[in-house]
Amino acid sequence: MNIDALHYRTGEPVRVHVEDGAIAAIEALGIRELPLEEREGLPIVAPGLVDLQINGYGGYDFNHPALGAEDVKKAVRAVWREGVTGFYPTVITGAPYTILGAMRAIARACEEDEASAATIKGIHLEGPFLSPEDGPRGAHALEHIRPPDTALFDQWQEASGGRISIVTLSPEWEGSAEFIRHCVRRGVTVSIGHTSADAAQIAGAVAAGARLSTHLGNGAHAMLPRHPNYLWAQLAADELWCTLIADGFHLPDEVLKVAMKVKGRRVLLVSDAVALAGLAPGSYDTPVGGRVVLTPAGRLHLAGEPGLLAGSAQMLLRHIARLSAAGLASLPDAWDMASVHPAGFMALPVAAGLAAGAPADLALIRRTGPGGGGLALTALCQAGGWVYRRE
Structure with missing residues (x-):
């Protein structure tokens, strides 16, 4: 499973590769892999x-x-x-x-x-x-x-x-x-x-x-x-x-x-x-x-x-x-x-957080409200499996 999102610490687009319940790798995405308009629609990925x-x-x-x-x-x-x-x-x-x-x-x-x-x-x-x-x-x-x-x-x-x-x-x-x-x-x-x-x-x-x-x-x-x-x-x-x-x-x-x-x-x-x-x-x-x-x-x-x-x-x-x-x-x-x-x-x-080898317990979030001051969960992954997705 691959997850494309913005890294919560850097704000840069990444692709998180998940295998067997763990993070296998985190790949930085450049303009070739992900056009600018697609980046803007990405959620934030965090532990x-x-x-x-x-x-x-x-x-x-x-x-x-x-x-x-x-x-x-x-x-x-x-x-x-x-x-x-x-x-x-x-x-x-x-x-x-x-x-x-x-x-x-x-x-x-x-x-x-x-x-x-x-x-x-x-x-x-x-x-x-x-x-x-x-x-x-x-x-x-x-x-x-x-x-x-x-x-x-x-x-x-x-x-x-x-x-x-x-x-x-x-x-x-x-x-x-x-x-x-x-x-x-x-x-x-x-x-x-x-x-x-x-x-x-x-x-x-x-x-x-x-x-x-x-x-x-x-x-x-x-x-x-x-x-x-x-x-x-x-x-x-x-x-x-x-x-x-x-x-x-x-x-x-x-x-x-x-x-x-x-x-x-x-x-x-x-x-x-x-x-x-x-x-x-x-x-x-x-x-x-x-x-x-x-x-x-x-x-x-x-x-x-x-x-x-x-x-x-x-x-x-x-x-x-x-x-x-x-x-x-x-x-x-x-x-x-x-x-x-x-x-x-x-x-x-x-x-271990967002790092290769760490358990794939991942939250996908978006900023909400005036000025983006709020946070809303869009999906939650636990041990590599989705346990929650917002409708």
Whole structure:
């Protein structure tokens, strides 16, 4: 199979040769191979998106108490239309048996369905080992917050078939360092998030093996000491990568700009999307936030308190387009923050991006809207096969 498109980094026309699920070669196309008028009609080709944090999408919630394997399979196919070829279903704080059920459902989906196994790269466990304080805790239910527990984690990991790849915790708990080392020894990435930990506790977590900050700047107190505070401590820790929510609602542009300047290539974009992402604007009842409103602009807030967000309802295409349109990052650099960089962080083969020998996980996109500031997916290729084509 051959794909003619504009290379997302150079803007030059290329022909991507795909064989046996991989990129066999990338050939530059000159005027002889492709007349100018044909170049102008080409889509852009880029690596498939890799999202480290999706709580749900299109009405499917990975934290629903009755989550089943069929729901997971349908969610996998739904996220394809957002350019996502790999993601980490995120299971948040809940009763131990609810988390156990989610792990079993995701594992069963992967065992029964090749598409789910290919798209789900692991599971992100966000909680319940988080801060009990209002603000840092966010929307996580206080009644289920608890100290790190290796036996409980191992039980969930067994139920998942060893698929838990990322754990978000707050290192403010006694015994956090031992728990982090326990996870690291088992190949699990530990991330700091929803925390009120002090600088010494964060340093201790890093020394124990924590490598990431979860949606830095969110899941925090509304008011913080000027210094020290846990945001400065995480920004200053060179060992920590960080994920950011760049949907235009969760973080001001100046915060995004500073984080990207400090962390450089260690910034990763996540959607942190909830089940209402991909649905029409309107008012909805949810099990966590209660009555919420999804605005036409894509902002999700509590019905009774418009100033309080109720999660993210935007997928990574929106985040990339926003960073690019705001001049905070070029389109290629913003795209890499949501594709090859998270893939590299998690040691996935697709980290090779658009290169010979890399898996053929490819997104075809077009610029949309005034000035070409938006992005729309036209087709998605996973392991050399088309899994989505826009009508």
